[in-house]
Amino acid sequence: MGRSMSTFDDPFDADRELTRSACVCGRHRSTAEHEHAERVLRCEPVAVSEEQRYEGVVASAVMRAVFPQDAARRAFLKSVGASTALAALSQFFPLKSATEAFADAGPPEKKDLKVGFIPITCATPIIMAAPLGFYARQGLNVEVVKTAGWAVIRDKTINKEYDAAHMLAPMPIAISLGLGANAIPFTVPAIENINGQGITLAIKHKDKRDPKDWKGMKFAIPFDYSMHNYLLRYYLAEHGLDPDTDVQLRSVPPPEMVANLRADNIDGFLAPDNICQRAIYDGVGFLHILSKEIWDGHPCCSFAASREFITTAPNSFAALTRAIVDATGHAAKAENRKQIAEAIAPANYINAPVTVLEQVLTGTYADGLGGVKTDARRVDFDPFPWQSFAVWMLTQMKRWGQIKGDVDYKAVAEQVYLATDTRKVMAEMGLTPPATSYKSFAVMGKTFDPEKPDDYLAGFKIRKSS
Amino acid sequence: MPLRLRAAIVSLVLLAVFLGAWHLATRSTGTAASMSPEYARLMGLTATQGKSAMPGPLDVGAKLWEHLKRPFYDNGPNDKGLGIQLAYSIGRVGLGYLIAVVVAIPLGFLIGMSPLISKALDPFIQVLKPISPLAWMPLALYTIKDSSVSAIFVIFICSVWPMLLNTAFGVAGVRKEWINVARTLEVGTVRRAFTVILPAAAPTILTGMRISIGIAWLVIVAAEMLVGGTGIGYFVWNEWNNLSITNVIIAILLIGIVGMLLDQVLARITRLVTFPE
Numbered sequence: 001m002g003r004s005m006s007t008f009d010d011p012f013d014a015d016r017e018l019t020r021s022a023c024v025c026g027r028h029r030s031t032a033e034h035e036h037a038e039r040v041l042r043c044e045p046v047a048v049s050e051e052q053r054y055e056g057v058v059a060s061a062v063m064r065a066v067f068p069q070d071a072a073r074r075a076f077l078k079s080v081g082a083s084t085a086l087a088a089l090s091q092f093f094p095l096k097s098a099t100e101a102f103a104d105a106g107p108p109e110k111k112d113l114k115v116g117f118i119p120i121t122c123a124t125p126i127i128m129a130a131p132l133g134f135y136a137r138q139g140l141n142v143e144v145v146k147t148a149g150w151a152v153i154r155d156k157t158i159n160k161e162y163d164a165a166h167m168l169a170p171m172p173i174a175i176s177l178g179l180g181a182n183a184i185p186f187t188v189p190a191i192e193n194i195n196g197q198g199i200t201l202a203i204k205h206k207d208k209r210d211p212k213d214w215k216g217m218k219f220a221i222p223f224d225y226s227m228h229n230y231l232l233r234y235y236l237a238e239h240g241l242d243p244d245t246d247v248q249l250r251s252v253p254p255p256e257m258v259a260n261l262r263a264d265n266i267d268g269f270l271a272p273d274n275i276c277q278r279a280i281y282d283g284v285g286f287l288h289i290l291s292k293e294i295w296d297g298h299p300c301c302s303f304a305a306s307r308e309f310i311t312t313a314p315n316s317f318a319a320l321t322r323a324i325v326d327a328t329g330h331a332a333k334a335e336n337r338k339q340i341a342e343a344i345a346p347a348n349y350i351n352a353p354v355t356v357l358e359q360v361l362t363g364t365y366a367d368g369l370g371g372v373k374t375d376a377r378r379v380d381f382d383p384f385p386w387q388s389f390a391v392w393m394l395t396q397m398k399r400w401g402q403i404k405g406d407v408d409y410k411a412v413a414e415q416v417y418l419a420t421d422t423r424k425v426m427a428e429m430g431l432t433p434p435a436t437s438y439k440s441f442a443v444m445g446k447t448f449d450p451e452k453p454d455d456y457l458a459g460f461k462i463r464k465s466s
Numbered sequence: 467m468p469l470r471l472r473a474a475i476v477s478l479v480l481l482a483v484f485l486g487a488w489h490l491a492t493r494s495t496g497t498a499a500s501m502s503p504e505y506a507r508l509m510g511l512t513a514t515q516g517k518s519a520m521p522g523p524l525d526v527g528a529k530l531w532e533h534l535k536r537p538f539y540d541n542g543p544n545d546k547g548l549g550i551q552l553a554y555s556i557g558r559v560g561l562g563y564l565i566a567v568v569v570a571i572p573l574g575f576l577i578g579m580s581p582l583i584s585k586a587l588d589p590f591i592q593v594l595k596p597i598s599p600l601a602w603m604p605l606a607l608y609t610i611k612d613s614s615v616s617a618i619f620v621i622f623i624c625s626v627w628p629m630l631l632n633t634a635f636g637v638a639g640v641r642k643e644w645i646n647v648a649r650t651l652e653v654g655t656v657r658r659a660f661t662v663i664l665p666a667a668a669p670t671i672l673t674g675m676r677i678s679i680g681i682a683w684l685v686i687v688a689a690e691m692l693v694g695g696t697g698i699g700y701f702v703w704n705e706w707n708n709l710s711i712t713n714v715i716i717a718i719l720l721i722g723i724v725g726m727l728l729d730q731v732l733a734r735i736t737r738l739v740t741f742p743e
Contacts, residue, residue, distance in 0.1 A: 119707055146544040148694035148703055152613075159611035255707040262519065282709065283513030348545035351708040359508055366508035370501055 108316040111140055115320075116147045116156055116165035119350040120254055120272040121360045121379060122193045122301035123166045124340060125327040127350065131343045134327040138319040144349070149253045150223040157306065158184055163313075164305035164320055166192060170393045172304040173416050174225040179402055185307035188385045189321045189418045189425075190328065192301040196360070196379030197228055197291035198276040199235070201268035202261055206286055206369060211239035220252035220260060220269035230396040231294050232270040237462040238444050244400075244464055261285050272300065273360040273379055274352050279368070281356050286368025290378055295443040297380075299389045321425050328383040329431070334376055337361040385422055387413040388438040388450035395448075395457045401464035409453045485523045492522040521712040529712045530719075548701065548716075552724060555690065555697040558614070559682045559728075562621025566678065570626045571671065574633025575659060578667070584634065591630065599624035599685045603692055613693040617686070624685045625678035632674025636667030668739040676732040683725045698724075 113135075117123040127144055129135050135142035147153040150168060154175060157165040172186035201208070208214065214236070221229045233243040243249055252260060254275045260266045262284045269275075270291070279285035291298060303324050310317045330336055341357040344350050350357065359365035363378040390413035397403040414420075419437035426433040438450040448456055457463075494517050501514070511517040521529075537549030577584045599620045606616035640663050648662045690699025698717055705713035 143543050146694060146704065148692060148700075152607075152693060155607050156613060159607070159613075161611075161613060255703075255709065258709060259706075278709065281508075281510040281513065282519070283509065346541065346545065347704065347708070348542040351545075351704055353510070353708075355508060355510075364508075366505050370505055372502075372505050372508065 106315040106318070108139055108319045109313040110163070110316045113140055113142045113163040113316060113320065114145055114161065115142055116145050116153045116162040118150065118153060118166055118254070119146055119352070120301075121274045121344075121350070121357060122196055122272045123350075124331050124344060124361070124379075125190075125192055125324055125381060125383075126166050126303060127344045128331065128340050129323050129327040131349070132327070132330070132340075134323045134330070135320075137326070138323045140316070140319050140323065142320075142323075146349075146351075150226075157304070158182075160306075160309075163309055163316070164303065167302050167304040168223055168226040168228075169299040169302045169389065170225045170227065170230070170397070171223070172302060173390055173393055173412060174397070174402070176416050177403065177407075177412065179225065179397070186304055186416060187307055187310060187418050188302040188304050188390075188416055189317070189422050190303040190324045190383040191299045191385050191389070192303055192324075192328070192381070192383075193331075194297050194299055194380050194382050195290065195292040195377060196273050196300045197231065197270060198273065199232070199268060199270050199288040199291070200261070200276045200279045200285040200368075201288050202264070202266075202285055203283070203368070205267060209288065211236060211241060214239075214241060214267075215246050217267035218248040218250065218265070220250050220257045220266045220271070222254055222257075222271060223251055224402070225397075227291075227298060227300055227393070228270045228272065230393065230400075231291055231298065233400060234396070234443060235270075235294050237460065240462075242462050258282060258284065274350065274356050277356045277360050277365060278352065280366055281353065281359075283368075287365075290375065292375070292377060295441065296377070297382075297441065298443075299386075300379075302385070303383075318425060321422065322429060325383045325422070325426060325429065325431070328381045331381040334362070383422065384426070384433055385417040385419050386434075386437065386439055387417045387419050388440070388448070390417040391438070391450045391453050392441075392443075392448055395453045399457055399460055399463045409450075488523050492518040492520045494518065519711070521715065525712050526715050530716050533716060543695075544704070546696065548698075548720065551696060551698045551701045552720065555686050555699065556724065558617055558690075558697065559621055559679075559686050562618040563625050563679060563682050565618070566622045566626040566629060566682075567675065569622075570629035570674075571633050574630045574671070574674075575637050575663070577630070577634040578637025579659070579663070584638070591627070595627045595631075599681075600688055600692065603689065607693070613695065617689045617693055617697075620689045621682045621686060625682040628677040628681065629671070629674040632677070633667065633671045636670025636674075637663055639670070640666040665739070665741070669736060669741070672732065672736040672739060676729065676736060679728050679732055680725065683721075683728055687721055 115126055117126050130142060130144045145162065147156065147165075150171065153162070153165050153167065154171060156162050157167075158175070169188070169191065172188050174180055175184055175186045177183060205217075219232060221232055223229065229249070232249070236243045236247060241247060250266065252266070252269070254271055257266070257269045257271050257275055258279045261269065261279055262282070268285070268288065276285075276287055280287060291300075303321075305317060305320070331340055338358060338361070341361045342354055345352055345354045345357050360379055363376040364372065364374045365378070367373050387410070391409045394403065394407055394409050394412060398407060414437075417437075423433040423437075440447060440449050442448065446459070494515055501509070506514045512519050533548045537547045539547040540550065577587060602620055602623055603616065606619045607613060610616050610619060644662055644666060645658070648658045653661070686697065687699040687702065690697035691703040692699075694700050694703060698721060702714055702717045705717065
């Protein structure tokens with residue numbers, strides 16, 4: 001489970017093969033290197049600036065054209081050195097202008113775009129791309145519009161008031177399937193964030209850390225079609241509680257969660273961050289667990305657009321995707337997180353105290369019980385829309401009765417989660433996306449095999465009887 | 467001492483008592499449980515200093531002064547000054563209300579003048595009238611497919627009923643003698659409506675309009691909280707998101723003042739058209 005976009009291919013590395021086939025994921029020279037990358041969880045990027053990266057892509061293509069034989073290229077590089085090779089190449093091939101032409105593929109059909117967001121840290125890439133200029137760099141003039149709730153953001157995107165929007169990862173699947181709305185084909189070109197949620201309980205429950213004691217409690221979730229809902233249900237069920245009969249689950253908009261927790265109307269919630277941290281900051285709750293303890297690397301929110309938008313404005317869509325992928329890459333780096341927290345805290349964006357956002361983004365946070373904890377991956381950013389994520393969500397939709405009858409998991413996943421298109425965009429940007437669109441992962445120790453969703457589903461004892 | 471002066475003094479005393487009680491009730495309760503400085507740095511004042519979650523009158527006053535100093539700032543689509551937000555709300559209310567006037571008054575005349583139409587439309591009006599305007603919101607968003615038009619539609623639908631019923635009632639209740647006199651003088655229907663019925667029914671019609679503007683102003687705040695974007699309702703929602711009760715209180719205060727002003731304007735107009743019998 002290496003990080004998809006942090007690795008950069010260097011075509012001027014003599015030891016590197018251009019056709020990559022040495023390890024399982026295809027991104028490392030050898031299996032040993034692949035395993036090392038898995039252990040450190042991310043490979044830090046080699047190149048820094050976007051220009052350099054695009055130059056890399058073009059140069060790589062030129063190198064391939066000049067030296068179709070890998071052996072010949074390596075011999076050439078070994079004898080003259082990489083920088084000389086680059087200089088020599090630029091002599092007879094205008095790398096600079098080729099790179100420029102490459103970077104702005106096709107002018108966007110529509111430059112003034114509106115993107116809706118919900119004010120939580122999950123929307124970090126969407127929001128920060130405005131003040132930090134990621135949209136502008138793609139030639140777009142994007143207005144990011146704060147929206148009151150998930151149902152409203154859904155309706156406004158369907159109504160085309162927004163060209164694209166921040167949605168909970170399962171929402172585009174639900175919209176495409178016509179669950180809770182008319183069936184309209186929606187797509188996910190990028191995942192906004194991974195991890196970044198938590199279970200917060202009221203302070204009075206600080207001695208009730210075993211979920212088995214939670215019978216009869218009331219919990220809030222942000223929306224029915226949310227990872228929050230599925231993860232909380234999963235967590236409760238793994239501890240022997242039936243989420244439909246043993247506890248009460250309520251859909252509550254995030255800001256109301258803290259107010260309700262203070263008013264003692266709910267016992268806790270599984271909420272997106274900054275809401276968890278806000279409850280701690282205001283002294284009304286404590287963090288029971290981070291959602292990454294349920295499933296490390298789970299998707300949370302997505303960047304979504306309708307299929308119609310893609311067909312009517314393909315270049316605008318591609319430019320938006322590039323901006324989001326770039327912003328996500330920027331947000332993935334720990335050293336940028338403090339600056340991001342300051343950029344997105346004002347009233348025009350998230351409208352929250354900077355300290356709260358900083359605690360969420362940097363991962364050094366107060367736990368609400370008097371301790372300070374550190375977890376750099378409390379929230380993380382990785383744009384690749386794994387289709388196996390979608391398959392997992394579909395299994396949970398079926399498990400809890402949101403989908404009745406049979407479902408073609410892969411067909412839906414491939415329709416909605418645009419792994420193939422995003423891979424292409426990322427490759428064009430000089431990033432190294434994963435070679436496959438499905439991966440296996442473990443949720444609370446239980447391995448999920450995207451090839452066998454029905455077997456996985458059959459393995460759950462607690463599920464909605466239909 | 468004249469009554470007005472005495473009433474003003476009592477009002478001021480009540481205000482002072484209220485502010486004093488508010489101030490006392492929201493004072494800090496001293497330092498809360500001891501915590502490490504490193505931990506305290508990450509926590510809010512409510513948790514570290516036992517500060518009340520409710521702001522006191524001084525906090526609200528200071529914040530209000532800040533807002534009043536720059537009412538028209540514009541920090542982007544999601545953060546605008548209170549003056550701009552209020553202008554958006556008043557604009558929406560004005561538009562929805564005007565459409566309601568244009569629809570309700572002619573229709574009310576028709577209903578008031580024709581017992582047949584009155585009886586035929588009655589069941590529809592009786593069913594539609596008690597529906598909470600916000601219940602229309604999802605339907606409006608779904609069919610109109612535009613959130614700002616939906617908000618205006620909701621204003622329209624909530625302000626149309628009092629005007630319609632009052633107009634119909636006022637028109638139907640014009641003294642028969644006057645209409646008979648007009649008829650004897652062979653005044654045409656249209657002219658009769660404008661020169662006899664309208665002035666006679668005007669006080670009742672304006673009472674309906676006054677009720678309507680009050681309802682419209684009540685509803686706009688809720689509608690804007692729902693659809694967001696701009697307006698004083700959005701401001702309340704945005705500040706609630708940040709759990710900034712201070713700003714919410716300021717918004718409540720302003721909503722009250724603007725509502726009062728709107729009501730006063732219509733009360734003035736009502737007085738202009740009232741005639742002694």
